[in-house]
Amino acid sequence: MLLRLEVIIVIYLENVSKTYSGGVKANDQISLTIPSGRIFGFLGPNGAGKTTMIKLITGILAVDSGRIEVNGIDIAKQPLAAKKQIGYVPDTPNMFLRLKGIEYLNFMADVYDVSLDERQVRIADLCRRFEMTKVLKNPIQSYSQGMRQKIVIIGVLLHQPSVWILDEPMTGLDPHSSYVLKEMMREHVNNNNTVFFSTHVLDVAEKICDEIAIINKGKILFTGDMAEMREHFRKNESLEKFFLELTHDEQ
Ligand SMILES: Nc1ncnc2c1ncn2[C@@H]1O[C@H](COP(=O)(O)OP(=O)(O)OP(=O)(O)O)[C@@H](O)[C@H]1O
Ligand SMILES: [Mg+2]
Numbered sequence: 001m002l003l004r005l006e007v008i009i010v011i012y013l014e015n016v017s018k019t020y021s022g023g024v025k026a027n028d029q030i031s032l033t034i035p036s037g038r039i040f041g042f043l044g045p046n047g048a049g050k051t052t053m054i055k056l057i058t059g060i061l062a063v064d065s066g067r068i069e070v071n072g073i074d075i076a077k078q079p080l081a082a083k084k085q086i087g088y089v090p091d092t093p094n095m096f097l098r099l100k101g102i103e104y105l106n107f108m109a110d111v112y113d114v115s116l117d118e119r120q121v122r123i124a125d126l127c128r129r130f131e132m133t134k135v136l137k138n139p140i141q142s143y144s145q146g147m148r149q150k151i152v153i154i155g156v157l158l159h160q161p162s163v164w165i166l167d168e169p170m171t172g173l174d175p176h177s178s179y180v181l182k183e184m185m186r187e188h189v190n191n192n193n194t195v196f197f198s199t200h201v202l203d204v205a206e207k208i209c210d211e212i213a214i215i216n217k218g219k220i221l222f223t224g225d226m227a228e229m230r231e232h233f234r235k236n237e238s239l240e241k242f243f244l245e246l247t248h249d250e251q
Contacts, residue, residue, distance in 0.1 A: 009033045009034070014066055018052055028218035041204075042197065062076065070085050088156060122160075146174055149171075167198050168197075206238075216247040
């Protein structure tokens with residue numbers, strides 16, 4: 001029997017705007033719905049507003065206007081409950097550098113109330129998959145950029161959040177780790193969860209995303225699923241050409 005999973009709106013943005021104190025309008029009236037069961041890629045050139053939007057969704061920054069909900073929970077009204085739904089990997093994973101890997105993972109497990117038994121199993125499994133078991137006793141300070149990224153990814157996955165929000169997760173990962181992460185992203189959405197990630201790497205987006213949004217200068221220029229993307233590919237030959245045409249500045 002074929003089991004059809006119901007698609008639900010997991011991340012909901014309505015007319016979201018954010019201007020920094022310097023006057024840069026990083027997000028301008030953004031409305032977006034991100035469904036369950038899909039890998040959703042967020043593409044845009046440098047400075048387009050991707051990280052800003054991710055920080056608004058994760059409650060790190062507050063919106064100037066508009067509304068954001070995660071699993072139906074308003075991030076401004078119930079920030080703790082909304083944040084519990086999310087596993088967020090920032091673009092610069094340089095934190096808690098003095099802690100050893102295992103100390104950091106235990107800290108994260110404590111923060112998210114993961115029991116001792118559960119954390120033991122999950123840490124062992126995730127560290128095996130990302131080949132991090134041997135370095136857990138070393139301080140994060142001594143890790144390479146990719147290893148730091150992996151320990152942060154493992155840390156946020158310990159509480160098994162349903163919504164993964166990853167800012168440029170492939171940057172710095174070697175081919176094996178990047179493959180493992182992509183595989184895990186697919187497994188996660190196959191269980192009707194949600195993965196939302198930003199990337200510059202168009203090849204990655206083309207290969208693994210079910211849906212994409214393209215942002216430039218704080219505005220969403222395109223959203224669509226694979227079928228709609230292919231429609232555009234036919235006209236534009238590749239996602240790269242489509243992306244460049246959409247985001248290219250007329251000088
Ligand atoms: N803390 C800040 N203060 C002032 N302006 C900022 C701040 N952070 C970002 N900006 C500006 O907001 C705009 C959007 O930046 P953002 O970091 O969201 O872009 P991005 O799409 O993530 O870029 P990248 O691909 O380089 O990571 C840029 O013009 C940037 O200069
Ligand atoms: Mg960014």
